[in-house]
Amino acid sequence: MSGRVVVGYHGGATGRDALAFGTQWAVTSGDTMVVVTVHPGAAPAGLARVDAEWAAYERSAAQDLIDEAKGLVDPSIGAEYHRVDAGSAAHGLSDLVEPDSDDRSLLVLGSRRDRKMRRTFPGSTAERLLHGTAAPVVVVPWGYGHVEKKRLERVAVAFVDTPDGQVAFAHAVRIAQHLGASLTVLTVVPDTRVVPGLGESRQFSSEQRKGYQASLDAVLATAPAGLAVSGRVLDGPVVDALGDLSLDDYDLLVVGSRSYGPVRRVLLGGVSSRVVRHAKVPVVVAPRGD
Template sequence: MTSTYVVGWSPFHRDSGAVELACRLARSTGARLHVLSVMPSGWGGIGRRDPEAAEREGERAVEEARRHLDAAGIDGDVVASTARSVPQALLDAVEETQAVAIFLGSGSEAPIGRIDVSSKAGRLLHSSPVPVALAPRGYRVRRGENAGLERVTCAFRDEASSHTALERAEILADAACVPLRVVTFGVEPRRMIPTEVSGDAQMVLDEWRVQAGRALDEAIAGLDRVVHSGDVFIGRTWDEALHETDWQEGDLLVVGSSSTSPIAQVFLGSSATKIVRHSPVPVAVVPR
């Protein structure tokens, strides 16, 4: 049975990163795309454009998305709808199409090449029963229309959500017939101690690296395939940690999150969020 990806396409924001990313994965997995452009139901109210203009905006968004799919040679449909909640409309589409993932772009506030977790994306990261893939702003496939996924990298921590993410990453890598890389990212603790005892902080960091590496090795040993890495990367900042390793144009980073706890307490402010915001490649967030 062919899998389906739901792709959120904003009628206002013309960044095509979500469609570009979905097309890349679809080329490797054979998935079909369901592109949905959702117009907020109150958009044509007082002080805003009229309903007819809103309808024309939706039609234009559909035409643009359709051109992207046709140019990429990817099978799928493009739909425009009106809803009070954009995240809920996307979740409804997941249920209706039995989709296995949602694809989103980044807002205009994000720097080019970076991911912005907007309020709408945050709601989906909290409530989606399927992985949510986030494309950096301005994301493009530069190697021609036949370019597919080239490697899956899983950011691993020794916790339940990371083990779930690793399982999903392995399944995706197998489906796409691409290498799987499993790594751990960490940040050095701020040194709030006198210089004469700063060696203690280094000892703590070294011990953490050993424990993280041991957990990483154990997780990799439980996989049914060859893994191309198993390294721990530590930097003074999350940005530095993520740039300690090499990245390819066709990479996808997979991280784990929780879909069962309040987002303000679990996802926002967590290491997963920091990894997402500083990742130089698209990220798929897997719910527990």
């Protein structure tokens, strides 16, 4: 991976959280940090047109946000700042990160403060981008702007031996290599409530865990030489196990998209959609088939 870390900024604590993670990524990776605000452009002439005064007001408000962001980012980062005209924030950000070369972008968004715990919780813009944008999307927990850590050194990936799990692992490997970070592959043994009609339930649970461990060992064996990689088997429920990971454990968690739909698009599946609403660490959702 190389290229840009694109931070969607619309002010407030959510914006500061996204800026904090974007700064950490830029410092660790050397990628260019691009801070973006989106405002509506003028509509075509007609009954629904936006008048010139309102359009000017929106541009001015967007510029105020850019100026605000500049005051929050260390000048040594060398960040770029852009105002984008678009019908919606999701549209403007998605167009900005559409791939047109070998360059790669990472899109960073903050969480809305919908609860009293510091967890990820995507707002409306993030929800739309998590269902179709081309670039990997990072959802940052609210309150992350107070994190003092300067570098990203510990990457984790949620792995299950499926096509989307393999894609998530491959993407996490590239992230860890790009950041010069360690990688921990996490596999979660589900909290299975259904027990076979024949045989002893404890034995079934043991065999199930052995199967997950075997899949974990197999994927660890494919990791490139020189990467500091390890594995952990966690006990389910899956969303609870991944949602309880904290910044004391890892700096970010990579999850995959669902296994069907357009390739090279972020497409949240059932587990990843719940993880991205409950995580205590930044969550990177990898595009399908990346």
